[in-house]
Amino acid sequence: MTTETLPAETAPAPRRHRRWPWVLVAVLVLLAVALVVADIAFRAYAEGEAATQIEEQLPENVDGDVDVSIAGFSFLAQVAAGRLGEVTLDAPALTVSGIPIAAHVVATGVPTDLTKPVEDIRASISLDQSAVDAVVTLPGDAQLALGDGDVSYEGSVEVLGLSVGYRVTGQVSASGTDVVITPQDAELTQGGNSLDLGGLLEGVAGQPITVCVASYLPQGVTVDSLDVADGGATATASARDFVVDEQSLRTLGTCS
Structure with missing residues (x-):
């Protein structure tokens, strides 16, 4: 009687793990983070630069600091398109011919080329009793x-x-x-x-x-409403297709 020796079970060959999909995902994540960081950095730089330029172009009788914020998900994408969706300007302590006011401005459809007009500008201007006395x-x-x-x-x-x-x-x-x-x-x-x-x-x-009150406003800006409450006044003003450059900001309206 012969005894046959069965072959030993063949051990499976070691598997090679495919790592490249995970490496690709990691690269894409890092790239996305880098783009977000770059977007934030360029947005912050643009906001600061815009504030500086606006302050330099204010009429000679206007003085004060202006804060600028740019809305929208991707600043770089907006720049590539040549137009910013919404830009907000805050100036809580302006003086106009020595008259203290607070201004909040929202501009939509702002071209990156400021020689072209902004589609729509809405402003809220707050005055106290002393400011009203000087204006009216x-x-x-x-x-x-x-x-x-x-x-x-x-x-x-x-x-x-x-x-x-x-x-x-x-x-x-x-x-x-x-x-x-x-x-x-x-x-x-x-x-x-x-x-x-x-x-x-x-x-x-x-x-x-x-x-x-035309002599207190850039030419082309109109007053839409005026609300009085608690000893103060808030005026809302607007402008359409307004070019935000030095000449426009310094050219005030006139009263007949």
């Missing part, structure tokens, strides 16, 4: 006071040799380059108590007062 000049010696949702102004007139003081309360609105104060009510504040001055009060309270 009423006829005579009247002084405008900001209330909560309305305005009032006081003045005096001569009636039969007497100085008669009055106060008018009204609403304020804005359109184009004009601010309009529409009187709603009037009352005497001093003198004339023994006189019938109903006709005088009707005359004082019956005529809207229009104040032109």
